[in-house]
Amino acid sequence: xxxxxxxxxxxxxxxxxxQGYTNPTPIQEQAIPIVLQGKDIMGCAQTxxxxxxxxxxxxxxxxxxxxxxxxKRVIRALIVTPTRELAIQxxxxxxxxxxxxxxxxxxxxxxxxxxxxxxxxxxxxxILIATPGRLLDLVxxxxxxxxxxxxxxxxxxxxxxxMGFIHDVKKIIKLIPExxxxxxxxxxxxxxxTSLANSILTNPSHVxxxxxxxxxxxxxxxxYFVDTENKKDLLIEVLNINKVETALVFTRTKHGADKLVKIxxxxxxxxxxxxxxxxxxxxxxxxxxxxxKSLQVLVATDIAARxxxxxxxxxxxxxxxxxxxxxxxxxxxxxxxxxxxxxxxxFCNTEERAYVKDIQKLxxxxxxxxxxxxxPATGKIAEKKVQQPRVKRVWQKSR
Ligand code: AMP
Numbered sequence: 001x002x003x004x005x006x007x008x009x010x011x012x013x014x015x016x017x018x019q020g021y022t023n024p025t026p027i028q029e030q031a032i033p034i035v036l037q038g039k040d041i042m043g044c045a046q047t048x049x050x051x052x053x054x055x056x057x058x059x060x061x062x063x064x065x066x067x068x069x070x071x072k073r074v075i076r077a078l079i080v081t082p083t084r085e086l087a088i089q090x091x092x093x094x095x096x097x098x099x100x101x102x103x104x105x106x107x108x109x110x111x112x113x114x115x116x117x118x119x120x121x122x123x124x125x126x127i128l129i130a131t132p133g134r135l136l137d138l139v140x141x142x143x144x145x146x147x148x149x150x151x152x153x154x155x156x157x158x159x160x161x162x163m164g165f166i167h168d169v170k171k172i173i174k175l176i177p178e179x180x181x182x183x184x185x186x187x188x189x190x191x192x193x194t195s196l197a198n199s200i201l202t203n204p205s206h207v208x209x210x211x212x213x214x215x216x217x218x219x220x221x222x223x224y225f226v227d228t229e230n231k232k233d234l235l236i237e238v239l240n241i242n243k244v245e246t247a248l249v250f251t252r253t254k255h256g257a258d259k260l261v262k263i264x265x266x267x268x269x270x271x272x273x274x275x276x277x278x279x280x281x282x283x284x285x286x287x288x289x290x291x292x293k294s295l296q297v298l299v300a301t302d303i304a305a306r307x308x309x310x311x312x313x314x315x316x317x318x319x320x321x322x323x324x325x326x327x328x329x330x331x332x333x334x335x336x337x338x339x340x341x342x343x344x345x346x347f348c349n350t351e352e353r354a355y356v357k358d359i360q361k362l363x364x365x366x367x368x369x370x371x372x373x374x375x376p377a378t379g380k381i382a383e384k385k386v387q388q389p390r391v392k393r394v395w396q397k398s399r
Contacts, residue, residue, distance in 0.1 A: 011100030025050030073124030
């Protein structure tokens, strides 16, 4: 199936084209027609499945199709999501897919001064993406009015529960019109989530995709247990052994990214870093060289990598394992896109062991361990490691 067959408006199709998307992911294929009909959805899907576009695209289309150019801008769609990172990503998606429309989106989240967010709201917003606490704060201060809301999205409902936001969510629901379209997404469906869903959805259609694997079926994943000081040598070895032409390597810090680039270049592996301290120009230049394959390695921090879109990336390295499991899914989701195959390897030191556990829980499977490499971890991890079978391949559907 193509996006064209989903009866999308020309400006949206053009925007998707610009993003390099040709075919909808399974969740998009299921959800888009339902949302376009104005129906409620109960969606069981995680980050990495293309879930954001599954709701963002039809929301944009619905708002655009019923837009009254005479009317003052009011908040017509609200997306509530548990974390600042997710909120920012969702806002970026709305901006990407809606780039040829006149709809305006804005994002608000806590932990930062509210002034610029309030100013943005005053300028007029059609689509608001928010974390629960800041949303309630600004509603209370009357900077936000949800009376005209038409579509409400509750994203990552199970994480809301885990993070203790469920009361805030219930308060938000009391503030929005009863007559509305509701889209409810959760990766898992514990009892509390099902009952919350039942209380806010009207005659919903159920859409479900198997965890992450629908987008990442073709990604081969591996973990290497290694001591921190050996990660750099292991990286060089892994790149060589796998005859990697281009790799995107993730580090946790900007400083770590710069340090690694120096080491790689010293070892004749042409590399550059992209992170928040680099100018937009420098980042774009590095990206261009990487795409043209005149750079072998692009080292990136998560924030810097968020906006970049490289199709058919063959190799992703988690040089540092992310402490937020969804970040892992996002990182590796950059390989194997649109049916292309890819490989994602992760270097895990003692401290990162706990992060791996969280990641495996989220993705619903154990990542195969590569045990015979030149820089095996010493100490506790090494003991655990031998208990794990060496598995060559990889990504299996967990359901
Ligand atoms: P999400 O599950 O919304 O976090 O999306 C996961 C990743 O898949 C994001 O980086 C999107 O840019 C990408 N993506 C979403 N839809 C498509 C599509 N139809 N084709 C290719 N990539 C997509």
